[in-house]
Amino acid sequence: MLKKTTTQRLPETPKKSAAAAVLWKSLFLAAVILFFISNQAVADLGYPHAATVHGKYHVLKQVIYCPRDRHKYGNFRDYGYWRGGHWCGRHGKHGYWVWVYPNWYVWGHRR
Numbered sequence: 001m002l003k004k005t006t007t008q009r010l011p012e013t014p015k016k017s018a019a020a021a022v023l024w025k026s027l028f029l030a031a032v033i034l035f036f037i038s039n040q041a042v043a044d045l046g047y048p049h050a051a052t053v054h055g056k057y058h059v060l061k062q063v064i065y066c067p068r069d070r071h072k073y074g075n076f077r078d079y080g081y082w083r084g085g086h087w088c089g090r091h092g093k094h095g096y097w098v099w100v101y102p103n104w105y106v107w108g109h110r111r
Contacts, residue, residue: 047100047103050076050100051098051100051103051105052098052105053098056078056111057098057105057107058108058109059107059108060106060108061093061107062092062106063104065088066102068088069102075101076098076099077098079096079097082094084106088104092104095107096109
C-alpha cells in the first residue's frame with residue numbers, strides 16, 4: 001500500500017501574527033485619518049490642493065479670477081516666481097504663481 005505524503009506547514013507564532021495584524025491595521029487607520037484631515041484642511045481654506053502644487057508652496061497672498069487664461073495655460077500650470085504687475089485687470093502681487101482653472105494663486109513662500 002502506498003503511503004500518502006502530506007505537506008507540513010511551519011506553525012505560525014500567534015503572538016507575532018496577531019501583533020503584526022494590529023500594527024498594520026493601526027498604520028492603515030492613521031494614514032486614512034491623516035488623508036482626510038489634510039484634505040479637509042485644504043477644503044476649508046477655499047482653494048484646491050493642486051494650487052499648492054501638492055505642498056510645494058504655502059502662505060497664500062492673492063487669488064485672481066481670470067477664466068480667459070485657460071486657452072493659454074490649460075487647466076493647470078506651475079508658473080513659478082513672478083515679480084508681479086498688471087494681470088487680468090488687477091495688480092498681481094510678487095510671488096509664486098500657480099494656475100488652476102479659473103484662478104491664479106499667488107503664494108508667498110516655496111518649501
